[in-house]
Amino acid sequence: MDFLEHKGFLSRDAVEIQPSTNPAVVGSTVTLSLSPSVTLTGGNWALEDTFILTWLGEQQAVFPGYSGRASVNVTSGALTLSALSVTDSGLYQVHSADPLLKASVSLTVVEPISNVTLRVNRSDLIEHQASGLINCSVSTGSSLSFRWRNGSSEVTAADRVQFTDGNSSLNIVSVSRYDSGPFRCEVFNPISNGTSDSVNFTVSYGPDNMRLTVNGLNTAAFSAGSNLSMLCLAESNPPAQLQWGFRGNLVNATGTMLELFHVRADQSGPYSCLAFNNCTNLYSYITTYITISRSERLQGNVFLLPLLLLAGFFLSLLGR
Incomplete structure (x- = not known):
């Protein structure tokens, strides 16, 4: 990408930040590099309004909360951040005074999904006299999306079918004999997925x-x-x-x-x-x-x- 440089100034649209991976996995390491490459004499990195580190020449200082896991290439300005957690998600910004530039990128850190389980409010129901509620949960995982199946068919919202809590709960109002199941919950995020064991309602x-x-x-x-x-x-x-x-x-x-x-x-x-x-x-x-x-x-x-x-x-x- 061509960029404009005049008297030590780079247009803010000329330089982009490119993460080595995005989304990134919890516990992994990511490097945020500037593209096209540019030689910097100093600057600072921040996540939203929280400073990560600052550097000038060969010297760099890491702010509390990032000690031992954040470092910068003092020549290229690339930031390397290790031992990532979900709280490391957000908007990363780099500022430099020589040349003058500002760039930002949004990074998502995702926790892999594990142990998808279902819990029912009650399993014995009488047709047209009760509602069936199933809650889907995971032991670990972030940025979750949920999909429900009854046998091989996907369950979609309808007059008697309601999804709540970000689709993690399925409520069937006034159950019928055809609502017995088996029900399964599929959970996925950008880096992983998981499926629960099936559960059934006993509908009299x-x-x-x-x-x-x-x-x-x-x-x-x-x-x-x-x-x-x-x-x-x-x-x-x-x-x-x-x-x-x-x-x-x-x-x-x-x-x-x-x-x-x-x-x-x-x-x-x-x-x-x-x-x-x-x-x-x-x-x-x-x-x-x-x-x-x-x-x-x-x-x-x-x-x-x-x-x-x-x-x-x-x-x-x-x-x-």
């Missing part, structure tokens, strides 16, 4: 989205003498307690399967599966009407039967 939900099939078919009409296998499924965590009912009365059958062998015509009617989740305290039910041979359809309001079944279901739970 349901029962809902119930399904009831008979012999794996969509039809509900069968011949007398058939064997029937009724399968009841519900989306629920933990798994729902299932109870079966027939014509508004509970029957002595629990679990996902109700089996009937060699059915008769008088076994036609509404069959119900009732589900209860003892963590969410929610219930659900599903009813199907099964016709066997040509027996006359059962009279009465089928829609009232699940209510009668629910009352009996809860009485049976209380009696356990």
